[in-house]
Amino acid sequence: MRHVLSVLVNDQPRVLARVSTLLGRRNFNIESISVGESEEKGLSRMVIVTHGDERTMEQVQKQLHKLIDVIKVHDLSNHPAVERELLLIKVEAGPAARMEISGVVEPFRAAVVDVGSQNMMVQATGERAKLDALIELLRPYGIKEIARTGVTALSRSMVQGNS
Known part of the structure; x- marks a missing residue:
């Protein structure tokens, strides 16, 4: 477990x-x-x-x-807890692929944080499964580098009912 x-x-x-x-x-x-x-x-x-x-x-x-x-x-x-991880991923992205890649990362609330002549770097945060899914969608473009922080987490606040 x-x-x-x-x-x-x-x-x-x-x-x-x-x-x-x-x-x-x-x-x-x-x-x-x-x-x-x-x-x-x-x-x-x-x-x-x-x-x-x-x-x-x-x-x-x-x-x-x-x-x-x-x-x-x-x-x-x-x-109940909130877990998050940070992902930086550098993907091969010539000028023709940039708009398409931006469309892929947008539903993940990810951001393009760097653009080079033949690559883009994307930053995303979230639960591990979400980041894994983003990586798999970007894999066909050619992943150059990945860096992940690992999980950070805090217990959720418990809402007290009115009695």
Whole structure:
């Protein structure tokens, strides 16, 4: 089962290495990992996507909590969450193909962010499946380069009903 872990950590050197080493020792493949500032000064948020059964993931969370720089671990997989990924993709695009490619990327709310003499660079954000679909539609034009950030995510706000 796919799991998205949100891990709040101290913004210190080697924390990322310690977290990834812990997962590696337990034979977990990290599908993606993104790290950046959090809402609190001195803390960073890691968003880790991996696969495992519930029991094993529970053990991983307990092990993560034992690391001194880990403040909080939250498995977003069992709760409503917003997940996004950023994609930059460079596609072969001579002058004749540019309008057609623009028509392909427009329904994805993607943007052309660079144009060269024989290529275009497109930026898109969204869920992994959406970005995968965009890549497949652009593949016939000739993909030159792809860069993806990996997933970043936050739990959704829970709307409270009036009582």
